[in-house]
Amino acid sequence: MVGPAFTVKYVPIGEHKGTVGDYIDDCKAGDVIVLNNAGRTTCPVWGDILTYVATAKGITGTVIDGVCRDVDGSRELGYPMLSRWHNMVTGKDRVMVQSVNETVAISDIQVRPGDLIVGDESGVLVIPRNRADEVLAFAKEIDATERLIFNKVKNGVHGERLAKSTVTMNYKEAMSKAIKKNPQLFNEQLGILLHLSQN
Ligand SMILES: O=C([O-])CC(=O)C(=O)O
Numbered sequence: 308m309v310g311p312a313f314t315v316k317y318v319p320i321g322e323h324k325g326t327v328g329d330y331i332d333d334c335k336a337g338d339v340i341v342l343n344n345a346g347r348t349t350c351p352v353w354g355d356i357l358t359y360v361a362t363a364k365g366i367t368g369t370v371i372d373g374v375c376r377d378v379d380g381s382r383e384l385g386y387p388m389l390s391r392w393h394n395m396v397t398g399k400d401r402v403m404v405q406s407v408n409e410t411v412a413i414s415d416i417q418v419r420p421g422d423l424i425v426g427d428e429s430g431v432l433v434i435p436r437n438r439a440d441e442v443l444a445f446a447k448e449i450d451a452t453e454r455l456i457f458n459k460v461k462n463g464v465h466g467e468r469l470a471k472s473t474v475t476m477n478y479k480e481a482m483s484k485a486i487k488k489n490p491q492l493f494n495e496q497l498g499i500l501l502h503l504s505q506n
């Protein structure tokens with residue numbers, strides 16, 4: 308899942324009311340919807356009706372600092388939905404949209420509208436637009452080294468212990484070279500969202 312962030316911030320309803328999907332008509336094909344529900348695990352803000360609408364609109368996926376529901380229905384549509392967890396309660400008429408396309412926090416990481424969101428079943432990254440080339444170059448370097456290791460493992464490791472063969476493939480050296488080249492990038496840990504998983 309890769310796409311620009313469309314950010315939404317929720318608050319619980321009060322005197323002013325609203326509901327979960329009040330922003331959906333403003334999303335564009337390709338967007339990744341990024342929902343800040345302040346990590347609340349009691350009140351889902353995404354379900355399979357929203358998945359259906361998002362899929363029809365060509366939206367790439369949804370990232371939630373909070374929970375989703377209707378997991379089976381969304382899985383059937385193969386829609387990427389990364390969140391802290393899920394439960395069965397409806398968020399309808401429990402939350403309202405406070406802001407759309409303003410800076411939000413997801414799992415303590417800042418996400419600005421248009422930041423690149425990259426996610427898979429291992430987690431989610433937030434990449435500022437102006438750092439995309441730098442991050443891609445770093446990722447390609449690591450990927451190339453990992454491919455060498457994979458090939459070696461697939462072709463048999465010729466009696467070597469795996470730990471040694473990993474060293475033989477210069478993984479550590481490649482990593483430290485890449486880190487030395489990009490110290491700022493590595494230290495910043497650009498938005499690694501550890502707690503979200505495919506639901
Ligand atoms: O009620 C909700 O929280 C949202 C929902 O189920 C859906 O979109 O299908």
Ligand SMILES: [Mg+2]
Nearest residue numbers: 354355356377
């Ligand atoms: Mg539903």
